[in-house]
Amino acid sequence: MAYSVVVVDDHVLLSQAIGSLVEAFDDFKVLYLCNNGQELIDKFESKENIPDVVLMDVNMPILNGIETTVYLKDHFPDVKVLALSIEEEENTILKMLRAGAKGYLMKDVKKAELNEALLEVINNGYYHTNTIARILVDSLRNKDTGIASLKEREIEFIKHACSEKTYREIADIMCLSPKTVEGYRDVLFEKLNLRNRTGLVIYAIKNKIFTP
Structure with a gap:
């Protein structure tokens, strides 16, 4: 047939x-x-x-x-x-x-x-x-590591991380201690399977969190 x-x-x-x-x-x-x-x-x-x-x-x-x-x-x-x-x-x-x-x-x-x-x-x-x-x-x-899984403060941190600011400067802007900001960084690296800040920037651009 x-x-x-x-x-x-x-x-x-x-x-x-x-x-x-x-x-x-x-x-x-x-x-x-x-x-x-x-x-x-x-x-x-x-x-x-x-x-x-x-x-x-x-x-x-x-x-x-x-x-x-x-x-x-x-x-x-x-x-x-x-x-x-x-x-x-x-x-x-x-x-x-x-x-x-x-x-x-x-x-x-x-x-x-x-x-x-x-x-x-x-x-x-x-x-x-x-x-x-x-x-x-x-x-x-x-989908598993998408924007929906990110907290509001994590997204805020990502936006700042896409600038030339140091982590200490980001901590001041977010009214957090440098250690807390480093904690955000480490958690995001683990959650999004990233190795460095450059990878975080690429992720932010790809997912339209940050527009260069």
Whole structure:
């Protein structure tokens, strides 16, 4: 039995090319192509138009891939979404995966890997490349040591630590003893898995605690 696939991409020629690739796979057939998420949702009004897998672009007009994937997760949870995009930004990848996508591929993916990804999504429920797996792990690690876990005074200390002030000067500003400030420093280094003040500054910039 061939599994059904729908390609959603606003670039018509690229969408057709992807569809032709999928048609060449033994285990898959293309039901139809869509230009955007809204067009796909409209198609889903007929049961015969509901596929096993949707190959979803991210950046599209009217209704983008993230919004569409959220809708499908809520209304058609059995339909598996596999993102296929040129977007390499980690934040975009995470948004797509959190929306419900079962995997994320770049559009320059090789034919064999696309086939493997489709089979893995059907058989195992997901497909993650090593790069995507690393992004997910980093995301979980950052979540565990995120801003939400920091106390108000710790955030205040981090902001001061991003300046050229010495720890003694920071202690004066915060009306604390130098030893207490050093305690803040050591606790933060341990909590955020950092080794030095430079690492703390990088963390602050990355998490928008401090803007240089």
